Amino acid sequence: xxxxxxxxxxxxxxxxxxxxxxxxxxxxxxxxxxxxxxxxxxxxxxxxxxxxxxxxxxxxxxxxxxxxxxxxxxxxxxxxxxxxxxxxxxxxxxxxxxxxxxxxxxxxxxxxxxxxxxxxxxxxxxxxxxxxxxxxxxxxxxxxxxxxxxxxxxxxxxxxxxxxxxxxxxxxxxxxxxxxxxxxxxxxxxxxxxxxxxxxxxxxxxxxxxxxxxxxxxxxxxxxxxxxxxxxxxxxxxxxxxxxxxxxxxxxxxxxxxxxxxxxxxxxxxxxxxxxxxxxxxxxxxxxxxxxxxxxxxxxxxxxxxxxxxxxxxxxxxxxx
Amino acid sequence: xxxxxxxxxxxxxxxxxxxxxxxxxxxxxxxxxxxxxxxxxxxxxxxxxxxxxxxxxxxxxxxxxxxxxxxxxxxxxxxxxxxxxxxxxxxxxxxxxxxxxxxxxxxxxxxxxxxxxxxxxxxxxxxxxxxxxxxxxxxxxxxxxxxxxxxxxxxxxxxxxxxxxxxxxxxxxxxxxxxxxxxxxxxxxxxxxxxxxxxxxxxxxxxxxxxxxxxxxxxxxxxxxxxxxxxxxxxxxxxxxxxxxxxxxxxxxxxxxxxxxxxxxxxxxxxxxxxxxxxxxxxxxxxxxxxxxxxxxxxxxxxxxxxxxxxxxxxxxxxxx
Numbered sequence: 001x002x003x004x005x006x007x008x009x010x011x012x013x014x015x016x017x018x019x020x021x022x023x024x025x026x027x028x029x030x031x032x033x034x035x036x037x038x039x040x041x042x043x044x045x046x047x048x049x050x051x052x053x054x055x056x057x058x059x060x061x062x063x064x065x066x067x068x069x070x071x072x073x074x075x076x077x078x079x080x081x082x083x084x085x086x087x088x089x090x091x092x093x094x095x096x097x098x099x100x101x102x103x104x105x106x107x108x109x110x111x112x113x114x115x116x117x118x119x120x121x122x123x124x125x126x127x128x129x130x131x132x133x134x135x136x137x138x139x140x141x142x143x144x145x146x147x148x149x150x151x152x153x154x155x156x157x158x159x160x161x162x163x164x165x166x167x168x169x170x171x172x173x174x175x176x177x178x179x180x181x182x183x184x185x186x187x188x189x190x191x192x193x194x195x196x197x198x199x200x201x202x203x204x205x206x207x208x209x210x211x212x213x214x215x216x217x218x219x220x221x222x223x224x225x226x227x228x229x230x231x232x233x234x235x236x237x238x239x240x241x242x243x244x245x246x247x248x249x250x251x252x253x254x255x256x257x258x259x260x261x262x263x264x265x266x267x268x269x270x271x272x273x274x275x276x277x278x279x280x281x282x283x284x285x286x287x288x289x290x291x292x293x294x295x296x297x298x299x300x301x302x303x304x305x306x307x308x309x310x311x312x313x314x315x316x317x318x319x320x321x
Numbered sequence: 322x323x324x325x326x327x328x329x330x331x332x333x334x335x336x337x338x339x340x341x342x343x344x345x346x347x348x349x350x351x352x353x354x355x356x357x358x359x360x361x362x363x364x365x366x367x368x369x370x371x372x373x374x375x376x377x378x379x380x381x382x383x384x385x386x387x388x389x390x391x392x393x394x395x396x397x398x399x400x401x402x403x404x405x406x407x408x409x410x411x412x413x414x415x416x417x418x419x420x421x422x423x424x425x426x427x428x429x430x431x432x433x434x435x436x437x438x439x440x441x442x443x444x445x446x447x448x449x450x451x452x453x454x455x456x457x458x459x460x461x462x463x464x465x466x467x468x469x470x471x472x473x474x475x476x477x478x479x480x481x482x483x484x485x486x487x488x489x490x491x492x493x494x495x496x497x498x499x500x501x502x503x504x505x506x507x508x509x510x511x512x513x514x515x516x517x518x519x520x521x522x523x524x525x526x527x528x529x530x531x532x533x534x535x536x537x538x539x540x541x542x543x544x545x546x547x548x549x550x551x552x553x554x555x556x557x558x559x560x561x562x563x564x565x566x567x568x569x570x571x572x573x574x575x576x577x578x579x580x581x582x583x584x585x586x587x588x589x590x591x592x593x594x595x596x597x598x599x600x601x602x603x604x605x606x607x608x609x610x611x612x613x614x615x616x617x618x619x620x621x622x623x624x625x626x627x628x629x630x631x632x633x634x635x636x637x638x639x640x641x642x
Binding site: 019020023024025026027028029030031033036037038039040041042043044045046047048049070071073074076080082083084085086114115116117119120121122124126128130131133135138140141142204205206221 | 340341344345346347348349350351352354357358359360361362363364365366367368369370391392394395397401403404405406407435436437438440441442443445447449451452454456459461462463525526527542
């Protein structure tokens, strides 16, 4: 199977949002009046972002999900994506499953595959997503204000829990592992929540490198600090099982776990009722975990309200192994 | 140097066309009323698209140039690009040169770097370019009409000539090699020409896989055929030296060379004077090489007008070595 057959077989469908999809030198996308284009790219490399043994269907899902998560963090609505793929060989059954994982998630969010590239090389998946957000309503990292509440969506720590088991550092019951692994391999981008937070949240980011690291991006961009109630963060653990783990492990999993693809965001106190409402309307658990202040510091408080040492590192591809 | 320092040092500059550039979950790009967004992605892999010994400055240029060439083929004006980069290690001097190559070309075309991704992995460069083109004026592959002339811009064959020398299949004088190598390593995207062809050309494509292969894309998408005057194609050879090569080699270099990043396009006969004018105004040599017909076949004619066997293969990453 050659390059063009491969594209034709697995990656070509009529575009709905685009004027022109796969098969020309460029794709063409109209952008509605009053809207801006939101764009994000993520590159996934075998052995670093996923294991060679991963189910290709889950991998297809995840490659698009991590990109959609960036649109969610901006409050943007997905429209289209580009897929660039380096493959060591053409394996039709692998490509069939991989493309199914992508199509299922793309269809769920009405997001067109409009172009990309395929080449031979060490397995590498690079997706660029394109979304629309009304001008001046995009959620940025830079808008957090002193006095704002800090929130996090959903459950934290599952993906890291699964990773620790893969690394042989933790042993957990098989059913808990299966569930955690599914969260690691098939994360849910919080698109409905992100769009609902437009005009309500003052700042937002998605959690890919760990809660504290991604919250730090917001604090730095907004020139503020925050006090974080670690007990509230730990309460976002999904599995009842995890309550049996040592507190230090629970904290590590939730505060610096990574690969969560939940949203961390800030909003003024007067928005608390709105946010409770959003939690219901978007079917998304939302936990208030702290408060923004003018200190320029990120402080962690224990359940007694005492300051803890922040010994949590966020993920860095060029520092971590 | 960590991931964020790396981005800060080499890849962050204020955006001009974008509302929001590098450093948030998404970049934000306004699109002017009446314009559509044109998007293209290309992925470059070490050992396949470039040699490990390539000058990183040239590599930066080429990685962006091949993407800009796709915008040129659509008649679009570059606005911004995303850069995703997998690096085996952080080598500051390599990154400094690589980024210079990118910035020089980006600045020449007022194209903002607005986001992307960096990770560790086998060297892989994936760029997605974003441009604007007036609605309904994009040059597509599908518009060629029976009776149209077929044209090619610039000079063909240099990149392939350099590749054949690298492969040890040809020996040529050092100064000819240096010039051919520069054309292979620093191709010129034909942006001015592409934009000037709006409303004049009926179809266009850029030549990355070889003239005949890329022309076939136009013919297939337009449901037409063409007769090509191979002597006119061979006349696009840049270097006087190449006239000393056997005719079969000259034909191979120009008809199926690849990596040329010139434009192949079609236009009605009545546009001949306009196209001669464009050649002057955009400082681009343009050669008329054939004629579109209703045969559904691509026929090659020799200098006597006799049909030749088409034994030229276009490049395919999953068929070629």
